[in-house]
Amino acid sequence: MTHRRRLPARSPITTTGPVVGRxxxxxxxxxxxxxxxxAACSNDDPLKSxxxxxxxxxxxxxxxxxxxVVGSQQYYSNEIIAELFAQALEGSxxxxxxxxxxxxxxxxxxxxxxxxxxxxxxYLGNLLQYLDESAAKGTADDLAKGLEKALDDGLRALPYxxxxxxxxxxxxxxxxxxxxxxxxxxxxxxxxxxxxxxxEFEERPYGPKGAKSDYGVDITVVPVSDSGGxxxxxxxxxxxxxxxxxxxxxxxxxxxxxxxxxxxxxxxLPENVVPIVSSKVDDAGAAAIKKxxxxxxxxxLIALNTRSVDEKADSATIAKAWxxxxxxxK
Amino acid sequence: MSQLLEAFSWLADPTRWSGTDGIPTxxxxxxxxxxxxxxxxxxxxxxxxxxxxxxxRGRGLVVALSGAARALPTLGLITLFGLWLGxxxxxxxxxxxxxxxxxxxxxxxxxxxxxxxxxVDAARAQGxxxxxxxxxxxxxxxxxxxxxxxxxxxxxxxxxxxxxSYIGNGGLGRFIFxxxxxxxxxxxxAGSILVVALALVLDVALRVLERLLAPRxxxxx
Numbered sequence: 241m242t243h244r245r246r247l248p249a250r251s252p253i254t255t256t257g258p259v260v261g262r263x264x265x266x267x268x269x270x271x272x273x274x275x276x277x278x279a280a281c282s283n284d285d286p287l288k289s290x291x292x293x294x295x296x297x298x299x300x301x302x303x304x305x306x307x308x309v310v311g312s313q314q315y316y317s318n319e320i321i322a323e324l325f326a327q328a329l330e331g332s333x334x335x336x337x338x339x340x341x342x343x344x345x346x347x348x349x350x351x352x353x354x355x356x357x358x359x360x361x362x363y364l365g366n367l368l369q370y371l372d373e374s375a376a377k378g379t380a381d382d383l384a385k386g387l388e389k390a391l392d393d394g395l396r397a398l399p400y401x402x403x404x405x406x407x408x409x410x411x412x413x414x415x416x417x418x419x420x421x422x423x424x425x426x427x428x429x430x431x432x433x434x435x436x437x438x439x440e441f442e443e444r445p446y447g448p449k450g451a452k453s454d455y456g457v458d459i460t461v462v463p464v465s466d467s468g469g470x471x472x473x474x475x476x477x478x479x480x481x482x483x484x485x486x487x488x489x490x491x492x493x494x495x496x497x498x499x500x501x502x503x504x505x506x507x508x509l510p511e512n513v514v515p516i517v518s519s520k521v522d523d524a525g526a527a528a529i530k531k532x533x534x535x536x537x538x539x540x541l542i543a544l545n546t547r548s549v550d551e552k553a554d555s556a557t558i559a560k561a562w563x564x565x566x567x568x569x570k
Numbered sequence: 571m572s573q574l575l576e577a578f579s580w581l582a583d584p585t586r587w588s589g590t591d592g593i594p595t596x597x598x599x600x601x602x603x604x605x606x607x608x609x610x611x612x613x614x615x616x617x618x619x620x621x622x623x624x625x626x627r628g629r630g631l632v633v634a635l636s637g638a639a640r641a642l643p644t645l646g647l648i649t650l651f652g653l654w655l656g657x658x659x660x661x662x663x664x665x666x667x668x669x670x671x672x673x674x675x676x677x678x679x680x681x682x683x684x685x686x687x688x689x690v691d692a693a694r695a696q697g698x699x700x701x702x703x704x705x706x707x708x709x710x711x712x713x714x715x716x717x718x719x720x721x722x723x724x725x726x727x728x729x730x731x732x733x734x735s736y737i738g739n740g741g742l743g744r745f746i747f748x749x750x751x752x753x754x755x756x757x758x759x760a761g762s763i764l765v766v767a768l769a770l771v772l773d774v775a776l777r778v779l780e781r782l783l784a785p786r787x788x789x790x791x
Contacts, residue, residue, distance in 0.1 A: 436657065439735070439744065440751035462738045464657055465747050471649065471737055475657040480738075 307335040311357040314341045321361040323559035324532045332528035358518040365509025380510040398515040401533035403541040405489040406511035408500035416499040423502040425455040436475040437485035439463035446508040454507045491546040535566045576756035599740035604728045607666030615671045619678020636672035657738035670723040677719010681712025714784045721776035729769045
């Protein structure tokens with residue numbers, strides 16, 4: 241399984257409870273994790289996520305009613321994209337039910353297969369790896385083709401957006417210019433390199449092993465478990481590490497003038513945003529969603545995320561303004 | 571149940587018991603962070619607690635403050651301190667100090683308070699100075715309670731030190747966080763078992779110490 245922020249291990253349902261021996265500790269850790277999650281999140285109804293993932297979607301009343309159920313992951317950026325799809329569908333005349341902030345891929349993919357969710361924004365590489373672990377590396381097009389094959393009957397992937405949201409080897413501008421860095425391979429030969437990343441980065445194909453085999457870079461992981469959040473960013477800014485694993489759609493990259501190093505060998509799988517839809521989404525619906533994905537570049541996604549992070553605007557407001565701005569909605 | 575068995579077989583794997591990221595290294599790191607947190611907390615809390623117990627002044631304030639400190643979520647504190655001090659050991663140790671202070675404080679003042687006032691009066695009547703009363707009468711007689719304060723603090727901190735790994739440190743939390751993120755639950759469970767076992771062992775050892783150090787006539791902890 242690839243993904244941390246999008247398979248949020250910090251989901252309160254799966255994490256702390258039975259794991260840690262001391263109940264008080266589990267409770268403390270639980271509160272902290274929820275608080276952290278909520279801090280970065282524009283979702284205004286935290287209870288909704290519990291019912292979404294906890295109930296196993298038994299209340300996802302999509303079938304027969306003619307309404308289209310749009311789901312989202314428990315990740316603020318994903319919720320914004322889901323809201324874009326939902327409003328675009330509404331614009332095309334469909335009746336939409338929102339089922340946002342569903343925890344993890346393990347929870348919502350079966351719901352998609354059952355037909356209780358009809359639309360969800362996904363990411364090429366992560367979804368393909370989830371469906372088919374042996375799926376080879378490749379470009380976004382390769383992955384999209386693989387996805388067509390890996391998806392169940394009744395489900396299809398609509399054309400993916402240019403926007404990607406993926407792990408990156410990101411450095412400060414100063415460090416990049418001092419060492420004339422442009423791509424990950426340029427890090428080769430720098431001694432005592434450290435990257436701040438979630439602990440599982442160690443085991444990922446694009447972690448230290450991948451960096452060594454693809455680019456000849458020796459790097460050690462300093463585990464910071466906030467999924468590219470403020471602590472990871474601070475460790476980079478403080479110079480405790482030279483590299484940080486930030487998500488490419490993270491507004492912090494632009495704000496702090498950071499440089500995500502290029503990855504010409506496609507070591508990190510492309511994570512373009514891709515809508516996964518059921519057969520209940522007809523041609524008109526697919527066309528409405530395509531208008532969104534056609535307009536959604538990485539810069540646009542960053543701008544959307546920035547509004548959420550900076551203004552704490554909710555996803556419906558952000559989506560509405562964006563769709564209007566792009567001429568997709570009136 | 572099968573995950574529990576897998577966790578034990580994870581623990582039984584001899585390759586995990588060596589190397590820089592093996593169990594012994596992580597265990598030592600875990601103990602080291604615990605010791606750091608408790609020692610720093612003790613330097614602050616024990617003198618204050620003894621003073622409060624001896625003079626009887628400021629008790630209400632200390633009780634209120636340590637009660638409030640107990641309510642602070644440690645992971646929240648670590649994140650907060652981390653954003654201020656950066657990643658590394660300082661932020662988590664500071665959070666563990668906050669965690670350990672209430673128990674140590676309570677142990678120290680209740681140790682002094684537990685001593686029979688007549689004994690203290692007798693000591694005073696014999697011409698002992700206040701310092702002598704504290705150091706030769708109150709502390710030795712209250713020792714079991716003082717140690718039980720340490721015991722509570724140590725057990726609390728040792729069970730929480732796993733959070734140090736959240737912010738770039740070692741310790742047994744490495745296994746827990748890595749297992750959690752990789753959905754490698756046997757590994758996560760194995761890490762948890764080690765933490766629980768460590769807490770239990772320390773608890774029992776300190777209880778034995780409490781018994782051994784109790785002078786005759788001392789208050790029972």
